[in-house]
Amino acid sequence: MPYSHLNQPLVVANVHSLVTDILANTISFNETMDKLNGLYDPFMNHINTELFYSQPALAFLSSTQAIVGDTYPKNVIWDHDKTKCFIKMLSCYKNDIERERITFSYQESQNQKQLEDYVHNLTNHYSRLLFIRIDLKYAKETSHHVSIEGFDCHMRKFRELISNKKTCFEYLQGNAWALEQGGIEGGLHCHLLLIYDGSQKQRDRYLAREVGEKWKMMTGGLGEYYSYHDAETKQQYEQYGKLGIGMIHRDNPREVENAVTSALYLTKPSKHEQQLKLWVPNMRTFGRGIYRTPKRRGLSPIAK
Structure with missing residues (x-):
């Protein structure tokens, strides 16, 4: 699936859905790897520090950055090992994501x-x-x-x-x-x-x-x-x-x-x-x- 045409809200929505699907165990490993390779570069290009992002989007940002560091986004290839590490790191943010969901439902x-x-x-x-x-x-x-x-x-x-x-x-x-x-x-x-x-x-x-x-x-x-x-x-x-x-x-x-x-x-x-x-x-x-x-x-x- 091509992601280059996606604008700022659409990229973030796709990233949000990817993270929630991974944590809910409703997406395969290979599909996760494909989406990482499609979404990481456009997501990083749309990041704006003056905006607020959902917890799943923040979890995506923190996890990917911990793995690839300052590597230029276009040069990052999400292979088997990087993808496996990404999925494992996301579990650290599960409580933050659930807390945001509870807060949203209460409001x-x-x-x-x-x-x-x-x-x-x-x-x-x-x-x-x-x-x-x-x-x-x-x-x-x-x-x-x-x-x-x-x-x-x-x-x-x-x-x-x-x-x-x-x-x-x-x-x-x-x-x-x-x-x-x-x-x-x-x-x-x-x-x-x-x-x-x-x-x-x-x-x-x-x-x-x-x-x-x-x-x-x-x-x-x-x-x-x-x-x-x-x-x-x-x-x-x-x-x-x-x-x-x-x-x-x-x-x-x-x-x-x-x-x-x-x-x-x-x-x-x-x-x-x-x-x-x-x-x-x-x-x-x-x-x-x-x-x-x-x-x-x-x-x-x-x-x-």
Whole structure:
């Protein structure tokens, strides 16, 4: 498999997966050797000391450096003996990797509790709300142009647009988002939840498309999106009694329950394989709106 075309996030995602596969004993020795020879040079060329990396990626860096030292990456050949030594050294980092996984799951469970309370507060406050679920990502053919710094920049700008509540974000009453990264594919993406005043917005399919096109435009055509609001997808959810997007009425407990369940997909503690494998300093991976604000009608004044 050629690795020279992989960009920074994709290389790190592949390295992360290689290390976790080795420790889980789900990859053969020969495949490990092949991947080492394919990934080591591009990984070293993409290393940036100003970024943070996942524990598996750090374990890869420390183990390989201990074996080959300062040898120029292009000159390193991972033969049988070097590969065997690498696999053995990785076991030293197993506890650090497991600790990171536990920390991630705990943080996700905390995010989940906050998001559940947030959505319940909104559905209790408004008689009807329009729930929009959309995934923001990048086209496969252009993803190699996107760095983690570029993704962070795009997301910061997009969150600013959401906060301004103009154009397709007008009448927005709530929102939540979660940044993730795939495994081998390494695709950077954002799960986005937008909650609109149901008395002002009704056309969820049209609105989801507007939001997605806004993302594509803001990323200069690099981005693409997946909408959950086409008729076929919604019909499938409705068939199983699990439709939690579109118009949600406060006096319909099933709709509210489904909406909460749909929202909580953003924060699943079991999705540790979807965590970011590298990130910039102070990069947020989850966020939600604030329920109790001075602008929200019908709430008691905020105590000072």
